[in-house]
Amino acid sequence: PFDVLIVGGGPAGASAAVYAARKGIRTGIVADRFGGQILDTLGIENFISVNYTEGPKLAASLEEHVKEYDVDIMNLQRARRIEKKDFIEVELENGAVLKSKTVILSTGARWRNAGVPGEEEFKNKGIAYCAHCDGPLFAGKHVAVIGGGNSGVEAAIDLAGIVKHVTLLARSVLRADPVLQDRVMSLPNVTIIQNAQIKEITGTDKVNGITYINCETNEEEHIELHGVFVQIGHVANTEWLEGTVELNKHGEIIIDKNGATNIPGVFAAGDCTDTPYKQIIVSMGSGAIAALGAFDYLIRH
Numbered sequence: 001p002f003d004v005l006i007v008g009g010g011p012a013g014a015s016a017a018v019y020a021a022r023k024g025i026r027t028g029i030v031a032d033r034f035g036g037q038i039l040d041t042l043g044i045e046n047f048i049s050v051n052y053t054e055g056p057k058l059a060a061s062l063e064e065h066v067k068e069y070d071v072d073i074m075n076l077q078r079a080r081r082i083e084k085k086d087f088i089e090v091e092l093e094n095g096a097v098l099k100s101k102t103v104i105l106s107t108g109a110r111w112r113n114a115g116v117p118g119e120e121e122f123k124n125k126g127i128a129y130c131a132h133c134d135g136p137l138f139a140g141k142h143v144a145v146i147g148g149g150n151s152g153v154e155a156a157i158d159l160a161g162i163v164k165h166v167t168l169l170a171r172s173v174l175r176a177d178p179v180l181q182d183r184v185m186s187l188p189n190v191t192i193i194q195n196a197q198i199k200e201i202t203g204t205d206k207v208n209g210i211t212y213i214n215c216e217t218n219e220e221e222h223i224e225l226h227g228v229f230v231q232i233g234h235v236a237n238t239e240w241l242e243g244t245v246e247l248n249k250h251g252e253i254i255i256d257k258n259g260a261t262n263i264p265g266v267f268a269a270g271d272c273t274d275t276p277y278k279q280i281i282v283s284m285g286s287g288a289i290a291a292l293g294a295f296d297y298l299i300r301h
């Protein structure tokens with residue numbers, strides 16, 4: 001059996017693997033896609049001490065760093081079940097069952113797509129999902145935010161301080177907390193359009209506009225702009241854990257300050273957990289916490 005088995009090979013899992021392996025304990029990492037979300041990211045400017053990098057390059061460095069150590073990397077493997085018996089068992093989709101004294105869950109999350117024409121085509125070419133990450137790229141420009149919930153309104157408020165103008169498009173009425181709604185409505189460079197059904201994100205080599213149907217008039221409208229932030233939901237990759245590890249109402253794994261879940265010996269880190277602010281640097285920090293938490297558990301059990 002492993003001492004520490006990590007499920008998920010993004011920034012959180014890679015960081016946990018390095019921290020665990022440096023304790024000289026038997027460490028394994030199972031990943032559906034080693035690298036995680038950063039494989040889909042182009043420019044990264046907020047990974048502190050690295051002024052600029054690109055996702056695939058950072059993913060390659062993560063892998064290289066993990067490979068410096070004696071870590072059993074099982075890439076292109078998905079976990080589908082976890083169960084605590086004598087050891088903690090993790091079953092893979094190929095039927096194999098891995099056993100470990102501790103497990104760190106770092107299966108990350110995904111942004112819900114708007115699912116409209118143009119979205120796939122212009123990802124990283126004007127379409128963004130994270131205002132903290134990509135907001136400054138649109139300084140002085142006109143952007144739209146899709147989504148009238150808390151994350152959409154928060155992004156609109158955030159972006160209003162950086163870009164020239166924000167158009168916030170909500171499918172129905174705004175559903176964000178009243179305090180956020182008051183704040184966004186007070187901003188002079190934000191236009192709010194409710195009851196807007198997005199039809200298409202347009203562009204040539206990059207985004208140049210958005211077309212929507214005004215559901216009150218049934219008219220089709222087009223706005224010219226440089227960027228679109230899609231903010232209609234962030235989903236943790238935890239469906240396979242339902243009924244075992246305790247999740248909050250958003251499907252995020254509930255952890256304590258040592259990264260421990262409700263199951264003794266099972267820890268979690270990164271975007272799949274209930275910690276706020278889903279960022280690379282935050283995920284790496286929480287991977288370190290979970291690995292040290294797991295090590296502490298091992299020396300006491």
Ligand code: FAD
Pocket residue numbers: 007008009010011012013030031032033034035036037038040041042043044045046047077078079080106107108109110111129130133134237240269270271272278279280281283
């Ligand atoms: P992830 O990166 O999601 O990794 C999850 C890992 O788990 C993957 O290896 C996945 O294959 C694996 N996995 C999932 N389910 C299973 C399973 N059942 N079995 C086995 N493996 C599984 N953050 C920044 O700080 N700066 C940025 O500029 C930035 N830009 C971004 C741009 C985009 C387009 C996106 C999508 C995100 C961006 N982020 C950025 C956010 C950042 O990528 C995430 O916060 C970070 O990757 C989270 O790391 P993680 O390890 O928790 O999860």
